[in-house]
Structure formats: structure tokens, C-alpha cells
Amino acid sequence: MVIKRYIVNSMSEALTRIRYELGKDAVIISQRRIRKGGFWGFFSKKVLEVTAAVDNKKPSRNVSSGENVEESIKAIKKIMNSKIKENEKQIKESNIQSNNEERKRTEVIFDENYKLMLEKNNGQLINEVKEMRSMLDEMVKGSNITIGKSKVQLYLEKMDIEDEVVKYIMNEMKMMSDDITDKEKIKKVMEHVILTRPMQESNVVVLVGPTGVGKTTTIAKLAGKMALLEGKKVGLITIDTYRIGAVEQLKTYADIMNIPFKVVLTIKEMEAAVESMSNCDVILVDTTGRSSKNTMQISELRAFIEKVNTDNVNLVMSCTTKNRDIDVILDGYKPLNYSNIIITKLDETSTYGSIINICKDSKKPITFVTTGQNVPDDIKFITSKEITNLILGEDSI
Ligand SMILES: Nc1nc2c(ncn2[C@@H]2O[C@H](COP(=O)(O)OP(=O)(O)OP(=O)(O)O)[C@@H](O)[C@H]2O)c(=O)[nH]1
Ligand SMILES: [Mg+2]
Incomplete structure (x- = not known):
């Protein structure tokens, strides 16, 4: 053991x-x-006396027991240098550590910003998806639900053909051979559904139908066509006493064309009026526009028609009639046993699907179509092929 005193x-x-x-x-x-x-x-000054010992070890440096100050200073300097280095190392390490901490802090901030960004982006994404969805909903609504529908179905619906008729056409198409195109199949079915027939020769022609569809104007057109163009002797009867000015309207046409004209108020008068025109080739009878839902008025009208004893009763319907009203009108007028259909106002629409809807539901032939207000020009007979082309947009009036 070495013992030393300092x-x-x-x-x-x-x-x-x-x-x-x-x-x-x-x-x-x-x-x-x-x-x-x-x-x-x-x-004297106060100093410190320190005694130290080391076991089984020689002193690391062989120094004299005297107080070699120079040696001590050197030793101290060396230790200080190593201390300084140690400090520097510590500083470096702490710098690294603080750098690490700084980095961690930055990472945390980055993570938080990233999370925020993701949340923001997610929110944005969700909003965009929502927006797209609502746009899609709007599109679906606006186009009467196009999802899951075939091209043929969409094509037919665009023509304003009602769902039931579209289904019928598509079912018929399925049963056809594939030698022809879809368009040709559609045409065939439509031409089969749309019946047309030139108005048959008969003594009495009656026009019935809802208010304002163009009955009186059509009567005037027919009278003009028959009297002026075909040289027939035409008589006019009106049982339209319900509407103010209705009588004057037809009388004016009768006066211009110089043809006999009678106003009928009762069933008895009806019989007499027809009798008085027995020398005419054709008697055209105008009626009051009635609501098809008013069964009383329809029955009253029926009584008048029965008196003239004709099977030439024409139901006049406008091409602009809403699809959902067509059935109601056709049903309401059934008691009058109409044999033909006259479609008016073709000039007032650009889609003609209502014509096939009327034909499909009524199963009656179209005798005339009217295409404007001009008397007597805007009336004609057209074939089912022509009507089909009109509906499919391949022809215009
Ligand atoms: N654009 C167009 N208008 C028409 C056509 N036919 C008739 N009109 C017009 O439709 C309106 C009504 O015609 P009317 O002949 O009085 O109809 P109505 O069926 O006799 O009417 P009510 O006797 O009241 O039931 C008139 O302004 C006509 O000029 C047509 O083919 N095209
Ligand atoms: Mg009228």
C-alpha cells in the first residue's frame, strides 16, 4: 500500500x-x-492536509513525496485538458441529444401537421365524394333514373313513350329474329301498334273530345276539305251551346263556305236537324268539350250521338296531352263508342311519343292529324310508317 500526504x-x-x-x-x-x-x-495561512492511500499499486507516476508544484500544475493542466475534452464531448453529445430532441420535436410537429393535413385532405376528399354523389343523384333524377337501363329503353323514353309501352316494345323485340337492327325492330313494333285508316265514307261524322283540343277547328277544316276540295255537299250541326261564342265560331266558317248550319239544343232537335240535311253527302257534328271525368255530361252526349245513328265517332285528342292523362281520357270517353282517333296540334310539340301511347291504349285507328290553326290546310291523313318516323325523329311535320 502506498500512503501519501498532500x-x-x-x-x-x-x-x-x-x-x-x-x-x-x-x-x-x-x-x-x-x-x-x-x-x-x-x-500563517490555513491549508488542507489530505492523506491518501492506494492498495497494492504503485503510484502512477514516480514523483517525490515533496511538493513538486511544477509537476502538480502540469498534472492539473492535463486533467483540465482532458476535462475540457470531456466537456466538449458532453456538449457534443448533448448537442446531438438536443438535435435529436429537436428532430423529435420537429417530427412531432411534422406528424401533427401531417395528421392535420390528412384530416383536412380526408375532409376534402369526403366533401368531394359527397359532392360527386349529389351530382350523380341529380343526374339520375334529371334523367329519370338511367342506371340499369338499356340503350333501347333510354332511347324510347327520350321520345316520351310511357313505361308500359316501352316495356311492350322491348318484349316484342325480344321475340324477333336478330337478322335486323334494333332500330328496325322498334319500327316494326311501332308500325304494328299505330293504326291508321282514312276516314270512311258515312253520312254523319261526329267529333268528341276534351275541352280545347281543336274539335271545332277540325270540323271547319274537314268541312272545307270536303266541300271545297272534294266537292261534297256538307252540312254542319253543333250541339255545343255550352260555351259562349262556340256557335258563332262554327257559323262563321259555315257562312264563309256557304254550307247549311244548324244549332241543336235537345235530342229531338237533333233528329230534326239531321232530317233537314238529308240531301247532304256528309253531316259534320261538333260537340261540347267535356271533361272525361264528368260521367253525367258524357252520358248526355251519348244520348245525342245515339240519335244520329252513326259509327263514325272520332275522339279528338291533342298531341300535347300528358301521358298520365291519356288513359283517363280514353276511359272516360269509352261510353261514346268512338271508332277513330284524330290527333291535333302536332305543330305544338317536338316529341310525339303520346301518339303511340294513345294508339296502344285505345287500339283505334288514327283518321287525321292536324298540324296548325289554318283552316282548311292544316289537316292530313298520315300512315303509321310516317307517324313512326315522326316519333323516332327521322321525319318532321
Ligand atoms: N297549334 C294548333 N292549334 C290548334 C290546332 N287545332 C286547333 N287549334 C287551336 O286550338 C284552340 C282551340 O280550338 P277549338 O277548335 O276551339 O277547340 P275545341 O275542342 O272546339 O274547344 P271546345 O269547344 O272549347 O271544347 C284554337 O285556338 C285553335 O285555333 C292545331 O292543329 N294546331
Ligand atoms: Mg269547340
Whole structure:
């Protein structure tokens, strides 16, 4: 064991020297404050006496037991240098650590920003999807639900052909051979459904139908066509006393064309009026526009028609009639046993699907179509092929 005594100014100086001279295993055995120097005890200064020992080890440096100050300073400088290096290392490490911490902090901030960005983006994405969905909904609504429908179905619906008739056409098409195109199949079915027939020769022709569809105008057109163009002797009867001006309307046409004209108020008068025109080739009978839902009025009209004893009763319907009203009108007028259909106002629409809807439901032939207000020009007979082309947009009026 090596034991050494150090007189130092402070404990840290003692430790530095002990570590340097005895090594890091040295232990301090004792320490005490003593006075050193002076004269007779005067002017002495207080120092520290530290005794240290190291077991089975030689001192790391062979220094004399005297207080070699120079050696000590060197030792201290060396230790200080190593301390400085150690400090620098620590600073570096702490810098790295703080850098790491800084990086971590940055990463956290980045993560949070990234999360925020994702949330924002997600929100944006959800909004965009919602927007797209509502756009899709709008599209589906606007186009009467196009999803899951075939091209043929969509094509027919675009022509304003009602669902039931579209289904019928498509079913018929399925049963046809594939030698022809879909368009040709559609045409064939439509031409089969749309019946047309030139108006048959008969003594009495009656026109019935809803209010304002063009009955009186059509009667005037027919009278003009028959009297002026075909040279027939035509008589006019009206049982339309319900509407103010209705009588005057037809009388004006009769006066211009110089043809006999009678107003009928009762069933008895009806019989007499027909009798008085027995020399005419054809008698055209105009009727009051009635609501098809008013069964009383329809029955009243029926009584008049029965009196004239004709099977030439024409139901006049406008091409602009809404699809959902067609059935109601056809049903309401059934008691009048109409044999033909006259379609008016073809000039007032650009889709003619209502014509096939009327034909399919009524199963009656079309005798005339009217295409404007001009008397007598805007009336004609057209074939089912021509009507089909009109409906399919391949022809115009
Ligand atoms: N654009 C167009 N208008 C028409 C056609 N036929 C008739 N009209 C017009 O439709 C309106 C009504 O015609 P009317 O002949 O009085 O109809 P109505 O069926 O006799 O009417 P009510 O006697 O009241 O039931 C008139 O302004 C006619 O000029 C047509 O083919 N095309
Ligand atoms: Mg009228």
C-alpha cells in the first residue's frame, strides 16, 4: 500500500493530484485543516492536509513525496485538458441529444401537421365524394333514373313513350329474329301498334273530345276539305251551346263556305236537324268539350250521338296531352263508342311519343292529324310508317 500526504489549498486540488499520482483507485484516509508558514504563528495561512492511500499499486507516476508544484500544475493542466475534452464531448453529445430532441420535436410537429393535413385532405376528399354523389343523384333524377337501363329503353323514353309501352316494345323485340337492327325492330313494333285508316265514307261524322283540343277547328277544316276540295255537299250541326261564342265560331266558317248550319239544343232537335240535311253527302257534328271525368255530361252526349245513328265517332285528342292523362281520357270517353282517333296540334310539340301511347291504349285507328290553326290546310291523313318516323325523329311535320 502506498500512503501519501498532500498539503493543498482546496479539496479539488487534492483530488486532482491524488488521481494523477496514485490513480483512480486511491482513497482518502484523512483530511484536516492546518496552518502553514508565518512567523511564530503569525501570517500563517490555513491549508488542507489530505492523506491518501492506494492498495497494492504503485503510484502512477514516480514523483517525490515533496511538493513538486511544477509537476502538480502540469498534472492539473492535463486533467483540465482532458476535462475540457470531456466537456466538449458532453456538449457534443448533448448537442446531438438536443438535435435529436429537436428532430423529435420537429417530427412531432411534422406528424401533427401531417395528421392535420390528412384530416383536412380526408375532409376534402369526403366533401368531394359527397359532392360527386349529389351530382350523380341529380343526374339520375334529371334523367329519370338511367342506371340499369338499356340503350333501347333510354332511347324510347327520350321520345316520351310511357313505361308500359316501352316495356311492350322491348318484349316484342325480344321475340324477333336478330337478322335486323334494333332500330328496325322498334319500327316494326311501332308500325304494328299505330293504326291508321282514312276516314270512311258515312253520312254523319261526329267529333268528341276534351275541352280545347281543336274539335271545332277540325270540323271547319274537314268541312272545307270536303266541300271545297272534294266537292261534297256538307252540312254542319253543333250541339255545343255550352260555351259562349262556340256557335258563332262554327257559323262563321259555315257562312264563309256557304254550307247549311244548324244549332241543336235537345235530342229531338237533333233528329230534326239531321232530317233537314238529308240531301247532304256528309253531316259534320261538333260537340261540347267535356271533361272525361264528368260521367253525367258524357252520358248526355251519348244520348245525342245515339240519335244520329252513326259509327263514325272520332275522339279528338291533342298531341300535347300528358301521358298520365291519356288513359283517363280514353276511359272516360269509352261510353261514346268512338271508332277513330284524330290527333291535333302536332305543330305544338317536338316529341310525339303520346301518339303511340294513345294508339296502344285505345287500339283505334288514327283518321287525321292536324298540324296548325289554318283552316282548311292544316289537316292530313298520315300512315303509321310516317307517324313512326315522326316519333323516332327521322321525319318532321
Ligand atoms: N297549334 C294548333 N292549334 C290548334 C290546332 N287545332 C286547333 N287549334 C287551336 O286550338 C284552340 C282551340 O280550338 P277549338 O277548335 O276551339 O277547340 P275545341 O275542342 O272546339 O274547344 P271546345 O269547344 O272549347 O271544347 C284554337 O285556338 C285553335 O285555333 C292545331 O292543329 N294546331
Ligand atoms: Mg269547340
